[in-house]
Amino acid sequence: MDKVKPKKHLGQHFLTDLRIAQRIAEAVTGHWDVKKVLEIGPGMGVLTDFLLEKDWDLYLVDIDTESIAYLHQKYPKLGEKIIEGDYLKKDFAPIMNGDYAVAGNFPYNISSQIFFKVLEERAHVTEVVCMLQKEVAERIASPKGNKDYGILSVLLQAFYDIEYLFTVPPGVFNPPPKVNSGVIRLQRNSVQNLACDEKLFFKVVKQGFATRRKTLRNCMKVFNVSPELNADPVMDKRAEQLDVQEFVSLTQKIQESWNQ
Missing domain, CATH: 1.10.8 (Helicase, Ruva Protein; domain 3)
Known part of the structure; x- marks a missing residue:
């Protein structure tokens, strides 16, 4: 299999710039000394290649059957760590068996839903490094008083320290999206429970x-x-x-x- 065709209904925009993929991979720190990383939507493995260089205990999840077949062919040693399924619907606690980081180039159409799932799994998700639509990335990282500040800003900042890392132009994707993308990093803070219901x-x-x-x-x-x-x-x-x-x-x- 030479390549995977991006599918519009899955919101796929495959990153083609290796330097950007490397920067995203290097932004994963292993917060709280966590070595397991789950990459959401790896596509053809452009980011995966650089995550593997860092020697993380890497798992991949993709809803696209074609991508899954391609990834099994490209990374035969990962075996059962290549998971076909919907991150939003699958319970990853027993699969990851402990704390883990999340990385990925998130599909624009479900990025907010992914973060609500992260909130549900916050007891185990110690770090998130991802690329998503710039407006959403800015909203998540926004401080109070800013017009971008919203629901996800407050809910995620309650449990994570958040940094907006850098902006990515449309031309480095296949197909190019109509908007810029942004890369952010979330790291779990020390809050276990809020002082309220x-x-x-x-x-x-x-x-x-x-x-x-x-x-x-x-x-x-x-x-x-x-x-x-x-x-x-x-x-x-x-x-x-x-x-x-x-x-x-x-x-x-x-x-x-x-x-x-």
Whole structure:
């Protein structure tokens, strides 16, 4: 098999620039001394080649049957570590058997879903180094007060330290996407549990950004908060003005208001 044809319905844009692939591979640090790496959507293995040079305990997962056949032919020694399946639907905890890092050139159409899956697996995913649409990458790494700051920014920054590493132009892909890409690195922080009900925290963050132009007083009506909390100065702010700890504090206040 000479090559794999990129498939539009899978959002495939294969990286062709070896220097960029090398930079992405070198950005994987083995955070918390983790040696296992799961590459999502390896395609024809351009990034895989450089990850293998680093001697990681490497696993590959791809939903594309053609890519899987190509990868088995190219990397026969990986054997069962080449996994055909959907990362979003597969339980990788028993497969990886411990902590692991995630790397990859994420399909634009499912990149946000991949990060929500990472959040679910945060007890085991210690690091993520990936390339995705530049706007999404900037949003994830954005600090509070920025127009790009949103739901994924808060939820991921609650559990990961995030760096925007570099921008990648469309011309280094086959086929070229219509937008620039960005490479980011997420490294697990020391937070094991938030100081509030985490399910409620997720709901509060999502509700806050559902109508981001409105104040929190308007956004939080669905939670039936007490008159005292409704008068709190924090309710005069908009969601993009709150950092992670301020969202944790708001979640605590909502919980307390129900007990008054």
